[in-house]
Amino acid sequence: MTDSRPVLEARGVSRAYPLPRPHPLAPRPVRHAVADISLTLARGESLGIVGESGCGKSTLARLLTALEPPDAGTVLIAGRDPNALDKAALRRLRRSVQMVFQDPMGSLDPRWPVWRIVAEPLVGLAPEVARADRRARVVEALAAVGLGEETLTRYPHQFSGGQRQRIAIARALVTDPDIVVADEPVSALDVSVQAQVLNLFLELRRRRGLALLFISHDLDVVRHVTERIMVMDRGRVVEAGPTAEVLARPAHPHTAALLAAVPRLDAAWTGRERRAAPGAVTEHSPSRHR
Amino acid sequence: MVETPTPTAQTMGGRRLAATAWAGGAVAALVLLTALVSLVWTPHDPAAMDVANKLSDPTGAHPLGTDHFGRDVLSRLMVGARVSIAVSLVAVGLGAGIGVPLGLLASARHGWIDEAVMRFNDLAFAFPALLTAVLITAVLGPGAVNAILAIGIFNIPVFARVARGAALSLWTRPFIQAARLAGRGRTRISVEHILPNIAGALIVQGTIQFALAILAEAGLSYLGLGSQPPEVSWGRMLNEAQTFLFLDPRLAILPGLAIVVTVLGLNLLGDGLRDRLDPRLDTRRADGGR
Ligand SMILES: Nc1ncnc2c1ncn2[C@@H]1O[C@H](COP(=O)(O)OP(=O)(O)O)[C@@H](O)[C@H]1O
Numbered sequence: 256m257t258d259s260r261p262v263l264e265a266r267g268v269s270r271a272y273p274l275p276r277p278h279p280l281a282p283r284p285v286r287h288a289v290a291d292i293s294l295t296l297a298r299g300e301s302l303g304i305v306g307e308s309g310c311g312k313s314t315l316a317r318l319l320t321a322l323e324p325p326d327a328g329t330v331l332i333a334g335r336d337p338n339a340l341d342k343a344a345l346r347r348l349r350r351s352v353q354m355v356f357q358d359p360m361g362s363l364d365p366r367w368p369v370w371r372i373v374a375e376p377l378v379g380l381a382p383e384v385a386r387a388d389r390r391a392r393v394v395e396a397l398a399a400v401g402l403g404e405e406t407l408t409r410y411p412h413q414f415s416g417g418q419r420q421r422i423a424i425a426r427a428l429v430t431d432p433d434i435v436v437a438d439e440p441v442s443a444l445d446v447s448v449q450a451q452v453l454n455l456f457l458e459l460r461r462r463r464g465l466a467l468l469f470i471s472h473d474l475d476v477v478r479h480v481t482e483r484i485m486v487m488d489r490g491r492v493v494e495a496g497p498t499a500e501v502l503a504r505p506a507h508p509h510t511a512a513l514l515a516a517v518p519r520l521d522a523a524w525t526g527r528e529r530r531a532a533p534g535a536v537t538e539h540s541p542s543r544h545r
Numbered sequence: 546m547v548e549t550p551t552p553t554a555q556t557m558g559g560r561r562l563a564a565t566a567w568a569g570g571a572v573a574a575l576v577l578l579t580a581l582v583s584l585v586w587t588p589h590d591p592a593a594m595d596v597a598n599k600l601s602d603p604t605g606a607h608p609l610g611t612d613h614f615g616r617d618v619l620s621r622l623m624v625g626a627r628v629s630i631a632v633s634l635v636a637v638g639l640g641a642g643i644g645v646p647l648g649l650l651a652s653a654r655h656g657w658i659d660e661a662v663m664r665f666n667d668l669a670f671a672f673p674a675l676l677t678a679v680l681i682t683a684v685l686g687p688g689a690v691n692a693i694l695a696i697g698i699f700n701i702p703v704f705a706r707v708a709r710g711a712a713l714s715l716w717t718r719p720f721i722q723a724a725r726l727a728g729r730g731r732t733r734i735s736v737e738h739i740l741p742n743i744a745g746a747l748i749v750q751g752t753i754q755f756a757l758a759i760l761a762e763a764g765l766s767y768l769g770l771g772s773q774p775p776e777v778s779w780g781r782m783l784n785e786a787q788t789f790l791f792l793d794p795r796l797a798i799l800p801g802l803a804i805v806v807t808v809l810g811l812n813l814l815g816d817g818l819r820d821r822l823d824p825r826l827d828t829r830r831a832d833g834g835r
């Protein structure tokens with residue numbers, strides 16, 4: 256647990272996306288979604304990434320999980336550059352980094368039953384786990400997030416948002432990764448359910464020694480689950496440090512501005528337990544996912 | 546747990562099929578049934594001539610009358626349905642069988658493969674389909690098999706385009722990114738995730754293409770380029786009827802009506818299915834994590 260080598264590292268990574276040309280002859284403008292970001296995540300550590308919507312958090316998550324290569328800079332997972340590996344080696348490396356996405360409906364294939372969704376990383380990344388043993392691993396991962404065997408044959412739409420996010424977390428855990436990147440994992444959930452899912456993250460970290468990269472635009476959420484935070488603004492890191500320190504004495508005006516939004520959220524947080532009464536859940540108006 | 550599961554109807558789009566679509570589906574089913582029945586039973590031998598009884602008006606023995614050789618028109622319409630449907634089904638199947646994999650490939654691989662597939666598509670769309678089908682059968686020679694080829698070729702780009710478009714909107718969805726994190730390759734993702742999720746759109750297109758193929762087959766047969774005597778088809782019946790158009794318009798009206806009703810039924814069904822499926826495809830595209 257106290258291995259000092261980082262399990263996840265970024266060295267000056269950048270990623271730009273082309274924007275539409277303002278007129279046909281103009282040079283193509285680009286958006287620097289992530290600009291020269293460096294970070295390290297030690298074994299078992301939790302790091303929060305906060306910033307407004309559109310500041311590049313999800314892009315950074317895709318770079319760190321090697322879903323996309325950076326334009327510049329290097330990503331190191333367990334000390335190895337995933338973008339320099341062949342397919343087989345990349346697969347082996349991927350076992351140690353998994354991700355939980357914001358929209359628990361969108362991150363589960365609506366046509367697949369739960370057992371297949373949760374088993375997919377095993378099929379793709381852990382060929383040595385025999386077909387017959389997969390079921391046990393899936394059941395174990397579901398149990399770790401508080402879901403029973405009766406969920407195996409059900410489909411995502413048969414669950415509530417919070418349960419879906421538990422399924423997504425179970426899936427991320429099934430290969431027993433060292434790192435979980437969670438991209439706004441509770442933002443799509445009702446506040447009463449947010450607390451449950453956040454507690455689940457805390458518990459999993461404690462029990463499994465997971466390193467957690469926790470992305471959120473909600474400082475209040477990050478406060479509860481991370482030891483260190485980085486504040487992003489327009490693709491850059493504007494402030495970083497221990498969570499309590501940064502939130503108590505923001506050095507950058509952008510952080511202060513984000514904090515200014517917190518009292519409202521604090522009220523929501525303290526109201527959480529009271530709102531978690533039957534019938535109080537308005538998490539999905541049916542029109543939401545349709 | 547106070548979370549409430551969302552209704553099952555959600556995944557099904559939650560919309561009912563319009564009454565017109567039901568009617569269209571019923572008509573199409575009736576035609577299909579007639580074609581199937583004709584395999585084992587027709588009121589008369591569709592090829593049996595009875596010159597003494599030619600151009601007879603509807604009677605008890607011949608509910609739709611007889612043609613210029615005294616053959617039973619009802620029996621010939623039934624057998625004609627079989628040829629129309631068989632040729633159209635195989636042609637659409639051919640188009641989908643080649644077009645869908647091409648479209649999936651194009652959407653999965655950016656760069657030159659996508660370019661090549663799309664340029665091939667543009668090229669194919671640049672030709673007036675029916676005219677070129679006429680040309681193809683004129684070159685290859687008349688006959689049902691060549692008609693299938695000529696019609697099928699023009700279905701390839703249609704299916705390639707629909708598959709590519711629907712697939713492209715899925716590739717940015719979180720569950721596809723999750724599958725990539727799970728180590729699945731692009732081909733597997735295309736087959737296991739993309740295909741089941743675009744099946745609805747493909748079925749809609751298939752219904753509409755089926756209607757077009759029936760029209761095309763009738764057109765080719767009418768021109769003498771499709772199925773050849775003694776095979777019976779609606780288009781051939783139209784062709785043979787034109788000599789007697791003024792003497793007995795019934796011979797042209799009946800197969801014409803069969804074509805129109807079938808095509809209309811299929812189009813109504815296709816439109817209804819599309820209306821039900823499309824809104825769902827639109828909202829599911831929301832929040833691709835990018
Ligand atoms: N695939 C993409 N193509 C084009 N632009 C993108 C893409 N992904 C992200 N962007 C742009 O990059 C910026 C950062 O986006 P994102 O990383 O999603 O921010 P966040 O997750 O913090 O809301 C946004 O301006 C977004 O429009």
Ligand SMILES: [Mg+2]
Pocket residue numbers: 309312313314438439834
């Ligand atoms: Mg985001």
